[in-house]
Amino acid sequence: MEKAYEEKVIEMEDLRIRLYGDPVLRGKSAQVLSFDESIRSLASRMIEIMFEHDGLGLAAPQVGVLKRVAIVLREEKPLILINPEILEVSDELVEAKEGCLSFPDIYEIIKRPAGVRIKAFNLDGEEFELEEEGIVARAVLHELDHLDGKLLIDYLSPARKALVKSRMRKLWRR
Numbered sequence: 001m002e003k004a005y006e007e008k009v010i011e012m013e014d015l016r017i018r019l020y021g022d023p024v025l026r027g028k029s030a031q032v033l034s035f036d037e038s039i040r041s042l043a044s045r046m047i048e049i050m051f052e053h054d055g056l057g058l059a060a061p062q063v064g065v066l067k068r069v070a071i072v073l074r075e076e077k078p079l080i081l082i083n084p085e086i087l088e089v090s091d092e093l094v095e096a097k098e099g100c101l102s103f104p105d106i107y108e109i110i111k112r113p114a115g116v117r118i119k120a121f122n123l124d125g126e127e128f129e130l131e132e133e134g135i136v137a138r139a140v141l142h143e144l145d146h147l148d149g150k151l152l153i154d155y156l157s158p159a160r161k162a163l164v165k166s167r168m169r170k171l172w173r174r
Contacts, residue, residue: 015045015063017101020168024061029068029147032082035125046071047078055101057139059146062102070143074136084120089113100152110155112141
């Protein structure tokens, strides 16, 4: 992606949720190299969008920006994760219903590690570590998947994938 185009996208006020089928969702996100106003604006707008859609998290590719930025709701407050990396996941796997803003009104049983430890940066470029379990760990892992182009549908059996694709096609026609 050209730098001029990238900056325009980040500055756009009309960022919107991208639905399954949009190729940007399969892209691999680039590291954030500059902790500047464009990243602050992107994170701020992502938080607004996440709350507008009652999400528990949101990754930059979901609004069309291939940057390693994700937001997760933690203790009812948005936590900004820039350039997050998984350090460790628990051995215990837990199945639970999971949704995604890029797959509206679709909830599927997904098996994920019960806990996760990550490192990330905040908006000031300060590194921190985070260790979570339960729903927050699930949200973190889900959003980090988005940064690498992995989607909820990738965890499903072929039959479930076909069903979800069919439901999404109906949504695209609206």
